[in-house]
Amino acid sequence: MAEECCCHGCCTGKTEEENTTNNRFSKNPEDTISVFHITGLDCADCAAKLEHKIASLDGVTKAVLNFGAAKLTVQHQLTEQSIIKAVAESGYQASGENAGSQPVKPDRRLVSVLLSGGLILAGMAAAYFAGMNAVGFYVLAIIIGGWQTAKSAYYSVKSLTFDMNFLMSIAVIGAGAIGEWHEGAVVVFLFSLGNLLQSYTLDKTRRSIQALVELTPRQALVRREEEEMLLYVDDVCVGDIMIVKPGERIALDGIVAKGLSSVNQAAVTGESLPVEKVEGDVVYAGTLNENGSLEISVTKLAAESTIALIREMVEEAQAQKAPAQQLVDKFARYYTPAVLLLAVGIALIPWLLLGQPFSEWFYMALVLLVISCPCALVLSTPVSIVSAIGSASRQGVLIKGGAYLEQIGAVKVAAFDKTGTLTQGTMTVTNILPKDGITEPELLSAAAALESLSEHPLAKAVVRQAEGLALKTVDSFTALPGRGVQGDIEGQTFLAGNRRLFTEADYDLSECEELLAELEGQGKTVMLLGSRLKIYGLIAAADTLRENSLAALKELRQTGIEKIVMLTGDNRKAAEAIGQKLELDTAYSELLPADKVAVVKDLAKAHGGIVMVGDGINDAPALASADIGVAMGAAGSDAALEAADIALMVNDLGKLGYVVKLSRKTLGVIKQNIVFSVLVKAVFILLTLAGVSNLWLAVFADTGAAVLVTLNGMRLAARDL
Ligand code: ADP
Ligand code: MG
Numbered sequence: 001m002a003e004e005c006c007c008h009g010c011c012t013g014k015t016e017e018e019n020t021t022n023n024r025f026s027k028n029p030e031d032t033i034s035v036f037h038i039t040g041l042d043c044a045d046c047a048a049k050l051e052h053k054i055a056s057l058d059g060v061t062k063a064v065l066n067f068g069a070a071k072l073t074v075q076h077q078l079t080e081q082s083i084i085k086a087v088a089e090s091g092y093q094a095s096g097e098n099a100g101s102q103p104v105k106p107d108r109r110l111v112s113v114l115l116s117g118g119l120i121l122a123g124m125a126a127a128y129f130a131g132m133n134a135v136g137f138y139v140l141a142i143i144i145g146g147w148q149t150a151k152s153a154y155y156s157v158k159s160l161t162f163d164m165n166f167l168m169s170i171a172v173i174g175a176g177a178i179g180e181w182h183e184g185a186v187v188v189f190l191f192s193l194g195n196l197l198q199s200y201t202l203d204k205t206r207r208s209i210q211a212l213v214e215l216t217p218r219q220a221l222v223r224r225e226e227e228e229m230l231l232y233v234d235d236v237c238v239g240d241i242m243i244v245k246p247g248e249r250i251a252l253d254g255i256v257a258k259g260l261s262s263v264n265q266a267a268v269t270g271e272s273l274p275v276e277k278v279e280g281d282v283v284y285a286g287t288l289n290e291n292g293s294l295e296i297s298v299t300k301l302a303a304e305s306t307i308a309l310i311r312e313m314v315e316e317a318q319a320q321k322a323p324a325q326q327l328v329d330k331f332a333r334y335y336t337p338a339v340l341l342l343a344v345g346i347a348l349i350p351w352l353l354l355g356q357p358f359s360e361w362f363y364m365a366l367v368l369l370v371i372s373c374p375c376a377l378v379l380s381t382p383v384s385i386v387s388a389i390g391s392a393s394r395q396g397v398l399i400k401g402g403a404y405l406e407q408i409g410a411v412k413v414a415a416f417d418k419t420g421t422l423t424q425g426t427m428t429v430t431n432i433l434p435k436d437g438i439t440e441p442e443l444l445s446a447a448a449a450l451e452s453l454s455e456h457p458l459a460k461a462v463v464r465q466a467e468g469l470a471l472k473t474v475d476s477f478t479a480l481p482g483r484g485v486q487g488d489i490e491g492q493t494f495l496a497g498n499r500r501l502f503t504e505a506d507y508d509l510s511e512c513e514e515l516l517a518e519l520e521g522q523g524k525t526v527m528l529l530g531s532r533l534k535i536y537g538l539i540a541a542a543d544t545l546r547e548n549s550l551a552a553l554k555e556l557r558q559t560g561i562e563k564i565v566m567l568t569g570d571n572r573k574a575a576e577a578i579g580q581k582l583e584l585d586t587a588y589s590e591l592l593p594a595d596k597v598a599v600v601k602d603l604a605k606a607h608g609g610i611v612m613v614g615d616g617i618n619d620a621p622a623l624a625s626a627d628i629g630v631a632m633g634a635a636g637s638d639a640a641l642e643a644a645d646i647a648l649m650v651n652d653l654g655k656l657g658y659v660v661k662l663s664r665k666t667l668g669v670i671k672q673n674i675v676f677s678v679l680v681k682a683v684f685i686l687l688t689l690a691g692v693s694n695l696w697l698a699v700f701a702d703t704g705a706a707v708l709v710t711l712n713g714m715r716l717a718a719r720d721l
Contacts (some may be wrong), residue, residue, distance in 0.1 A: 031061050034080050036072040036094040037540075038065070040199045049092050053155075056084055068318025068386045070203070091152040091165075109148060113192045116145025120185050138185040142172060142432065146188040170697075171366045175695060178359045186696040187370075195518065195702020201710045202383065215267050216286040220244075220251035223295075233302035242296045253305045256281045269306055269649040270396025282636055306635055310649075313400060313641070314393045318386045320401040323430045339372035339685070348373045363695070364688060368696040376705035380673030383713035388666040391717040393431070396649035397659055398634070403647045408628050409663030411557065413607040414561050414656075415600060417614035417622070418568035418578060419457055422653075423617070423630055425544040427461035432522060433515065434537035437526065443537040445469040447529045448637065450487045453477045453605030458483070458525055461541045461701035482569045482592035484527065496529045498571065500590065512538060522625050523577035525570050551581055552653035559660040567596045596622040607650045615640065630656065666716055672699045673709045680705045 010177055015609055040048055047067035055063040060083075061077040072094060074083055080096055087094035097542050121136025165230060168191050175184035183377045221243045222231050229241065233251050236242065241257060244250050250263070262274035267286040274290055277283055285305035301601060304309070347365035350356035385402035392399050399405050405640045416422050433523035434443040448466030451459035453474060474487040483504070486495015494499055499516065502509055507530060509516070515538060519526045524540040539626050565586040568575050573588040579587030588599050604610040612619070612626030623629030631637075631644030633651040684701050687693040 016021075022259065031075045031077055032460070033073065034083065034096065036074070036080075036083065036087065036096060038070045038072050038092050038094050039203055040092045041067065041070050041202070048645055050087065050092060053090055054083065054086060057083075063296055066319045068314055068389075069315035071315060073262045073347070083295075089151075090155055091148055099169055104323055107196075109192065109196050112144050112148065113189065114198055115191045116141040116185070116192070120143065120182075123182070123185070128292065130223045133630060135181045138181040139176075141185040142181075142501075143187050143193050146172060149157075149192060150189070160667070162457055162545055167369050167372070171370055171695060174362065174366045178363060180363075180695070183695050184393070187699045188325045190696055190699045191703060194699070194707060197707045198379075198703070198710055201714060203709065206716070210424040213286070213307060215249055216305070216307060217249050217251040219588075236298055236302065238301060240298045242298055244294045244296060246289060246291050246293060249288050250283050250296065251284055251292075252285050252296075252298045252302055252353065253300040254283055254298045256283060256294055258295035259293050259299040261294050262290045264288040264290055265635075266396075268310065270394055270648055270655075271652070280615070284635065298377065300468060306638075306641075307698075308397055308640060309638065310393065312391060313398055317389050317399055317401045320485040323403060323406060334698065339368060343368040364691070365695055367695055367698045368685070370695060370702060371681060371688060373703060374421075376677035376680065376709045377674060379678055379706055380713070381670050383710050384669045384673065384716055387713045388662055392659065392662060395655065395658065397655050398641070398644075398647040399659070400645050404628050405659075405663050405666055406611065407663075408611055408646065411609045411628065412558060412561060413563045413603050413610045415565045415567055415603060415612045415622075417542060417596075417612075417619045418566050418570060418575065420615040420651075421619075422549045422566060422578065422582065423612055425457050427457045427525065427541040427543045429461050429465040429539060429541045430539070431519060433464075433539070435511075437537055438536050441547070443529060443539070445471055446489060446494060446528065446536060447496050447539055449474050449489060450477070450485050450494055450529075453487065454479055454485050458527060458541055458573050460635065462527070462539060465539075482595075492521050492531050494529065494531050496527055497529065498525075502528050502530065502535075507535065509535075511535070517573075520571045520573035523574045525574055545578065545581065546651070546653065548652070548654055552656060553582055553584075555654065555657035559657055561660070563603075567591055567599055567612075593618075593621055597625045600625050604650055613653075630659075662716070669716055673712055677705050677709055678713075 051065035119141035123134035127134040153169040266272040286307040332499035449471040483501035575587040631640040634647035635649040682719040
C-alpha cells in the first residue's frame, strides 16, 4: 500500500512543496474565477486531494483550496454547477461564495448517520427480544451509513490514493466476510458519526472569521447626481457618496463627508467601545453606525476594503503550516506506513508460517488498519492554529501565520519605536525661539513652508502651529531621513532638522548649545532652522506618552519578556527621559533608520530572537529585520498591514501581552493534542497486540480522539485568556 494512505484522507506522504499553495491566478480573459465554500472538509490532506482533483478537470486552468478557510478558488471555463458536481463526487459540498447565507439544508449525512444508528438498535432489539437473525438490519445500516464512505473509497482507489475511507471499507467488508455483521455496522456508524462531528466543529471554527465579513452589507445607499439609489457594493465606485443611517452597518471604507455619529468598530479593531466620527474621519466597511446619519465619501472598492484585506490575510495565515505542524507531518510520514506493514505482517505471518487460524489474525490486522490512522495527530496542530488566529482576528490582532504565533511566545526581547508607538505621535510645539533679527512669525512660517512637505510628526506639529500664516513656496525639497528636511525658499536653501543635520553641514552651533541642552533636558524634541548664511532659530515640540504604555510594558514583562528597549532617532536626553518613565532596559537614541536595523539585528543575535513594535510606516526596515515585526494602528494603513508579521488594528499596546499569552496557550494546546493522540494510538496498538481490542473500539478511539483534539483546539477561540 502506498504511503499515502491515512485517515479521512488526511494524507501525510506529501512534501512541503506540494502542500504550499500558490495563490496567484493569471489573467486569461477566457477564464472565469469562481470561489466556492466547501463544507465537510475535515483534514488538511483531503483539501490537497480535492484541490488536485478539481485542478485536473478538463477546462480548469488552476484550482487552489485553502484548508483553513475551506475556500476553493478555481480559474476555469466550465459552469459553476459542473465544479460543484465534481466536488460533490468527492464527498464534499460546495456552494458559490456569492450565494449569500443560504438556508441551511438538513444535512443528508446527519440523516444517514441517525438512520444507521437506529437500524443497529432495531437489529439488536430484534435479536434480543424476538430471537430473530438481525443480519438484514445490520447490512442495511452498513449501506445507509456507509454509502458516502464507500463512494469516497471508490474515488480514492481510482486515484490510487488509498485513504481512510478505503481502509474503513476494507475493514467493514472484511468484518462481513468473517460473519461479523453487527461489528461492521457499528464501525460504519461510529466512523460516520465521528466524521460528521469533526466537520461540524471545524466548520464552526472557520465560520468565526467569515462571520466578521458577513456583517458587511451587500448593498449601499448611494447618491449620484442628486438621486439616491441602492447599489450592490461591487457597483459602487471610489468617490461615490454613501448614505448610512443610524443603526446600519457601513458597507465600504470611506471618509465622513457630512454628519456626526459614533461608530462601533469591533468588526475591524476588536474594540467595541464606540468611536466618535466627524467630518474627515476614516470609517471602515463592516463597522456599525450607532446614532447619527453619515454621508461617506467612498475611498476603496468593496474588494479592497480593510475588512476584506484582513479576511484575506487571516485565511492565508491559517493555510500556512507552523513549524510544529511540519514536525507532525514528518512523523506521520513514517508512522502510517510502519503500522500498515505491521498489519499486513499480522494478517499473513501467523497464518502462513505458524499455521494459526486465518480469520482471527485477519481480524486483528483489520483492527490495526483502523488504528493506523494518525488523524487526531495530523489534526492536532492546524486546528489549534486556525482557532487561535481566528480568535485573535476578532480581538483586532492579525497574525500572519502560525509560525509567528508560535515564535512570539518564545521571544525574550522586545524593541519599541518611540514616536507613535510608545508616544501618541501627535507632537505639539512648545517653544518658538527666533535668533536676533528674526521675528517669531518669520521663523515659524519658513519652518512650516518646508515642513508642509514632510510627513514626520514633528513636521505636522509645526504646520499646525503655523495655521493662518502665509507660507512661501518651496522648491527642490528633500527629506533627509533621521535628520530633517531641506528646500529652497526664494532662491535660498534652508535646512530644518536636528543637531546632526547642522553639524554635518558644518554649521557652528556653539551659540545654540546651551538652549538646545536645556530644552532637550526637558524631554523635548528640538528643531533648528537655518539658511546657508545663518541660524534663524529653534522650535521645540513635545509628545505625550500613551496612557497605557507603562502598564502594557509591565504586563509584557510578566509574560516573560526579559528585556524591553526603545529605538528612536530623537535626541539622547528625550530618549532617556522616556526610558526612565517607562522603566526600559535601554533607550537607544539618535539612530538613523539603518542604525535601527543594526541594533535590531544585534539584539536578535544576542538573545536568540526579537520582536519589534512600530507603526509600520517609517519603521518598515526595522520591522522587517526583526524575527517578528508588529505594526500598531494598522487598520488605517494598508502598507503597515502588509509590512507586519502581526498587526494590531488599533493603537493599543495592551494587545501585545494578549498575543504572547495566546501564543503560549496555543503551544500548550498543541502539545496536549500531540501527546494525547500519540498516547491513544500507542495504547490501542498494545491492546490490539494483546488481543483485547476490537474493531469498533478502535474506530471509537480514532474518531473520538480526533473530535477531542478538535474541541481542545477550539478552546483557543474563547474570549477570556
Ligand atoms: P523617530 O521616528 O524615532 O523619531 P526619525 O528617524 O523619524 O526617528 O527621526 C529622527 C529625528 O530626525 C527626529 O527626532 C528629528 O529630530 C529629526 N527629523 C526627522 N524628520 C524631520 C523633519 N521633517 N523635520 C525636522 N526634524 C526631523
Ligand atoms: Mg518613527
